[in-house]
Amino acid sequence: xxxxxxxxxxxxxxxxxxxxxxxxxxxxxxxxxxxxxxxxxxxxxxxxxxxxxxxxxxxxxxxxxxxxxxxxxxxxxxxxxxxxxxxxxxxxxxxxxxxxxxxxxxxxxxxx
Amino acid sequence: xxxxxxxxxxxxxxxxxxxxxxxxxxxxxxxxxxxxxxxxxxxxxxxxxxxxxxxxxxxxxxxxxxxxxxxxxxxxxxxxxxxxxxxxxxxxxxxxxxxxxxxxxxxxxxxxxx
Numbered sequence: 001x002x003x004x005x006x007x008x009x010x011x012x013x014x015x016x017x018x019x020x021x022x023x024x025x026x027x028x029x030x031x032x033x034x035x036x037x038x039x040x041x042x043x044x045x046x047x048x049x050x051x052x053x054x055x056x057x058x059x060x061x062x063x064x065x066x067x068x069x070x071x072x073x074x075x076x077x078x079x080x081x082x083x084x085x086x087x088x089x090x091x092x093x094x095x096x097x098x099x100x101x102x103x104x105x106x107x108x109x110x111x112x
Numbered sequence: 113x114x115x116x117x118x119x120x121x122x123x124x125x126x127x128x129x130x131x132x133x134x135x136x137x138x139x140x141x142x143x144x145x146x147x148x149x150x151x152x153x154x155x156x157x158x159x160x161x162x163x164x165x166x167x168x169x170x171x172x173x174x175x176x177x178x179x180x181x182x183x184x185x186x187x188x189x190x191x192x193x194x195x196x197x198x199x200x201x202x203x204x205x206x207x208x209x210x211x212x213x214x215x216x217x218x219x220x221x222x223x224x225x226x
Contacts, residue, residue: 031212032211032212034214043217043218043219044203046215051212096168098210099157099210101157102147102154102157104154105155
């Protein structure tokens with residue numbers, strides 16, 4: 001099992017719809033979780049971090065964490081074409097020292 | 113602050129040549145990370161430093177790869193000799209800690225080994 005797993009997509013949604021991105025992780029002791037957005041040819045940039053079970057909202061973005069299920073998700077409401085990018089799930093794990101491990105990313109396309 | 117600065121942005125080299133990638137982290141950040149990104153393997157952590165000291169290099173693929181951080185404002189990743197399978201985008205990132213804070217990424221170096 002990979003340490004951080006994501007569906008590679010592509011995920012295609014119409015403009016104005018909700019995009020739902022999912023991620024599972026292997027280390028039950030993980031405490032810090034992040035969503036990065038990466039536009040084509042650019043570097044990753046942080047859009048959300050979450051540390052406690054439940055939901056965390058920031059504008060059109062909501063991160064959801066369920067540690068019992070080892071599952072973290074990102075919802076993007078009112079999706080815009082400018083949201084088209086690859087979304088990377090990242091989990092800080094203690095694997096003989098703390099490291100942030102990235103998933104392979106999910107490509108999102110928002111159709112105008 | 114200008115953010116994490118990497119150089120060069122693009123590098124094309126012949127197989128067998130030495131390649132050196134450079135990184136200047138954000139001032140005040142105690143942690144520096146080197147990542148490699150490919151389509152097949154995604155974003156992989158190669159090595160990270162805390163206060164200029166290498167902490168975990170378990171992600172370095174082979175002895176051909178080496179990294180140094182001689183001071184708080186400069187780090188290098190060297191590949192010698194380079195091989196075509198080293199072709200990737202190499203990112204440097206820095207952060208205040210290694211647990212719960214954001215890592216800021218540089219613009220990356222796109223390496224092509226022919």
